[in-house]
Amino acid sequence: MAILDESVIKDTTKALLNMVKEVRLVLFTQGVECSYCKETHQLLEELLTTNKLLGLEVHQFESDSDAAKKYGIDKIPAIAVVGEKDYGIRFYGIPAGYEFSSLLAAILMVSTGKHKITEAGMKFMDGLKKPVHLQVFVMPTCPYCPKAVMLAHQMAYFSDKITADMVEISGFPHLTQKYSVQGVPRTVINEKWYLEGAAPEAMVMKKIEEAIKHA
């Protein structure tokens, strides 16, 4: 049975009409002991039918450790959205519910080069000297979450120093503990710094500045 129904396929096809350059979805999966690996793979196969500029590359997480290393993948299912280069845009867990739009937004951004980062934001990121890793924890039913994910992915797209992950928390219950997630969205900066809610760009930048200063 198809995972995307007809109306979603139609809306997706329409949304992706604006694609300009090819986008490669690099999937890391595994046959057993992975919740939502199978569904995520099927989702991407079906997504592929909506636009010719989309490509899919599948890696087995266990046996293909070189590729996992190259893309910095540490849990599955994982998707890297790659264009002319790898911008560090990742999705861990299935991008379902409201997060499906975050996946489409990442694809469109990588394909068209269009983002909504402000002048001030660009200036701040141009000045970054150290690497910044953003993990945005989400639930597929959370309406505020895509905003945080899309912003993090835009920052990763713009800056070579920034990598950004969407992490669908229900697929990784142990991370709920590790990062003490009790509400979503929650953004974790370089493992140690936290930001609650869908914060505006300036606030995220300020938190990054703090994280770097005190690192």
Added chain:
Amino acid sequence: MLNFSVNLGSDADSSIVYDLIIIGGGPAGLTCGLYAARYKLRTLMIEKAPMTGGQLTTTEWVENYPGFPEPVLGAKLAKDMENQAKLFGLEIEYEDVIKVDLAPKIKEVITAENTWKARSILISTGSSPRMLGVPGEQEFSGKGVSYCATCDGPFYPDKTVAVVGGGNSAFEESLFIAKYAAKIHIIHMLDKFQADQVLIDKVKANPKIELITNTVVTEFDFDQDPRKVILKNTETGKSSELVVDGAFVFIGAIPNTKIFEGQLDLDHGYIVTDQDHNTSQEGVFAAGDVEAKELRQVATAVGDGALAAYKIHKYLDNPEL
């Protein structure tokens, strides 16, 4: 079951003057958008969240919207409203309106990304959850204190939570949280609940939910283990503690009208309108929860939106404009 939601902005053109700009894409705005698009008004909706639906997206089931004897998912109802409006040509941009200039004939709506122009404006920015304003709340907001059950309810499997409030939202959302949590204490400051009787009956029949009346929360003492909510009985004045894993607050709403202050007449923050949804500024209309009125529901919001569209259509038809 998995579902997938597609919400991406249209490629609207900021160089044209729209007939109508709708600020806020909840049920009121979406209904106005549907009607306006059918009147063939060139209409742009600007929504700050990455999807339309407003408060509908923060609740699971809607049981009192006519036409759905089986409860309908809030998120689905919202998406269907959007699709219906788009079918007739409504354009939607996902940007946050930070400033407006409502006095001139051609009105301006300013976001971080663009300046949009229109001959008329509908304000349907709705409301946001009200905070209690007690110690510990802000500090633990998103870290144990939540305002959205569909977002954070699943974090409490087999846990104990407090729900603050006594209206429909508190009761409905408690029933949702009860799917995950083992124990829920609803804390209400009065001895009577404002929720509809059907909801009160359902909650009373749920063995997981306990009702605490005549009680206010004075502090979220979440710094230590175990976490405690500090309570005070309003009749006896006595304080007590309740050990919980987290808390949800549903004590009403505050209108999203900050950006209109000084340009429109407001009453306790809500926009003052006449029965035709005119605000104090010509060419500017308001609909839904953001209006000063008594009942704030999906059914009333869509009614407001429909009538406002009709009046906007008539207003724009005026040859002297």
